[in-house]
Amino acid sequence: MRRLALLVPVALFALPWVLARHQLSILTDLLIFGLFALSLDLLMGYTGLVSFGHAGYFGVGAYTSALLLLNFGVPVPVAVVAGGVVAAVIAWPVGYISTRARDIYFAMLTLAFAQLLYTVAYKWRDLTGGSDGIAGVPKTGLWWGAPGLASPTAFYLVVLVTFLMSFLLCRVLVRSPFGRALLAIRENERKFATLGQDPARFKIAVFVIAGFFAGLAGGLFAPFRGFASPETMFWVLSGQGLMMVIVGGIGTLVGPPVGAIVFILLQEILSSYTEHWMIFTGLVFLLMVLFLPGGIVGATRAWLGVKGTA
């Protein structure tokens, strides 16, 4: 079983040599948003916190990375990690405040904060370029003085490595005692509190960690597209993240990347037939919510009779 699980990363490493340039771009996009959806699953699937503002941290990561690459020419890994760190720093006070509310109110608070970030990005023209965004973000090298990651394959490999490492880290996290505590909070927060632990600390911690990985994804996005804009923080992207998590399989870690695949591939394939691919995507999502709340991975697991958290 382990051996076949390794097949997936191996295949992913080999794909650049098989795919055309355009397909490689799609795959890179897929991994970036897969990472974003993955980070959201930590919140939604494992802790039961539904955030409607997760795109805010993606956006913060994108802007941080864009500004560092454009103005200081730092190596790509530095920009990406910086994106994650700054996003985590911003997620901390937001998480602190938001987690004091429950359920729907939490969701609406996260939306409000993301909109606040969006408004700041839109209005602070001197820093963020306003609605024009930041264009011309370069793909620098792997370390100071190294040649730029101009080749699509080289950049793809950086994204892939980041994705795989993040996935492994998250897997370790959810299997750890910390992860089990999160699950306990999801199941019954009051009971968890009576056991003597403070659920708030855990909720804030996972909020910050999820923010970090979302920022990482955003940090990769900026050099990939060469561009950062307020749209990266807009709640529509948060909504798309939610869709990826639900369609792929909430609480499975593997699910959200699958959801990202479905979402992006649906968009790619359908958009060559019709401009209105969003209707089909929306329908798929709607049907999933109604009939398959466990998503693709959840349903597959149930069908195969397999149980588990990750």
Next chain:
Amino acid sequence: MPLSLLVEHLLNAAVLSGLLFLVSVGLSLIFGILRVVNFAHGVFYMLGAYLGVTAVVWSGNFWVSLVVAPPLVGALGAGLELLTLRHIYRRPPIYQLLLTFGAALIMEESIKVLWGPTARAAEPPPVLSGSVGLLGATYPSYRLFLIAMSVAVGVALLLFLARTRAGLVLRAVAQNSEMAGCLGADVRLVRTLAFGGACALAGFGGVMAAPMTTAYLGMGIGVIVDCFVVVVIGGLGSIGGSMIGSLIVGAAQTWGGYYLPETAMAIMYVVMGAVLLFRPWGLFGQEE
């Protein structure tokens, strides 16, 4: 400050508040009665605008569209509730949120299919298409009409809930649906009708808005977040709360937009956050 400017400010704020009220009161009611946050509410508003424009084109008469379009929107809303929402009330609230979100996406794209990607201009009826002079300010008559209608709708809703039997049933279901069911109310029907009614209200808002803002894609997205701010501040489930919330947001956007354009929007979200933290059920909502 010259009197004409003050008058303009007050009227501008009233217009914004009125429009916001028409859309957010339905959202607030849906939450109060069904405990569902209807993410698709903005799209029902947009649908009302587009249907209104088409109705004017067919009938040549704005007043006809005002009567015809909202019930159509309401019927669609009731249909949505009947087919989808009704089956997942027992699930955690997040699923209802996500369902309405998915419905919003589908509906928005469908509107694009049916009406095309460019905005549709709508003209106010001839009797309202001029301007009036008011204490030194020139103000379009249609906007004054909009203010009047919003107030009328607000008063009508308050009377409906307080004085009619149907209103009583609605309030009962909102407060305790199980008990209301035991006492003979058909809770499922009430929910469907309430949802449809709230969507019809949003549609009505759309028909009213179109001559002022045109019917355009992105209307739904633009209004929904403002509505959230209004109902959070005012209180989910309270009509009076929606009124106060709309007034606060309308005033803040008008005066903030004039004197502090850079920070006006941001202030709204800060206020929303503060309310959510310290009084999450809003200024006039019911403590949970």
Next chain:
Amino acid sequence: MKLSRRDLLKALSVTGVGAALGVPAYLRHAWAADPIKIGLPTALSGSVAQYGIQAKRACELFGKEINAKGGIIGRPVEFIYEDTGGDPATAVRKAQKLVEKDGVKFLTGTVLSSEALAVSAKCPEWKVLLISSINGVGTLTTKFFHRYFFRVNTSGPMGVRAATLYLAESPMKRFYGFGSDYAWGRDSVGAFEKQIAAVKKEIIGRDFAPLGTKDFASYISKIKQAKPDGVMVVLAGQDSTIFVKQAAQFGLTKETKLVMEILELENMKAVGDPMIGIIGSSRYPFTVDTPKNRDFVKRFYDHHKVYPDMFDGETYEALEWLAQVITKAKSDDVEHVIEAWEDSEYEGLEGKFFMRKCDHQAVQPGFMVEAVKDPKYPHLIPKILATYPGDRVTPKCLTEEF
């Protein structure tokens, strides 16, 4: 048993994804790259869709005519359209798809200046040309200039220059600047402030509205309070139409003179009579009286049943010039096209064009127009008040100075 089913499923899904992504790659290589492909990442929806529609109209007419004559250097021209919705991030994504998947070497039709800036930044990496027929922001040919960008249209600073030259002779002294809050709006209002000060007049205030604003009531209030003689309006697409309508409703048009950085047919048709008397700069007024333009207007009207608007004309000129340059270079290889285009002349619909090598800005005449009623037409038309020769309205190379 359980394990192998699960493993099989995993393996199948990975293979499936790889196949779905990979198979088209083989198919792609099988086609011959015969037509000359021009990609348009343009706004076909949203508040600035009217510009994308104009670009598309021009392409359709040009494509029909040129292919009937055998194409360019014997190859047919193919246009590929992608809707960006007027969003720079989407514009980059669609442009990338056009370049990587469809293999286009020429991009045009970008509507917003912010979209153009975002796409232009990637062109040196992709080695494709971005040809602007719509974008006005000055920085495209100054701070952010690179050789893979060509601007065929009148830029924002040039349009503002025409307006300033005209206003210099008028008795109006105090002006208000009002623009869309993005690259072009900010740039043109800024250019106006500098240029109007140079002719000893003053700007008494400025304001910016987000793209897509539908209600200008509070902005109109502010402008009224400032009591300017004239307002320089730099709004995009529908925003422009809605603003003028509402300005009329609030009585602003009676109290001050609106001067539009671009005065378009689309505005005139949508606003109607309240627009009479409003003046502004026009990058291509269809009423220009040259034999070439009269013929173009007739062919355009016959094909599309409407009169050509500003960007119908500008885009058509861009396409015609590109075709001439490709013919001169005898190939569509990007480097050869760049060489052939620099320092070349073109007989446009409005007059003579010259493509400067130093900043790839086309020097061309500037026009000041007024919206007037004319019984020969079903809507208002732009009457030309003044024509300024190219060298008077085009700034010095790589600057916004005159």
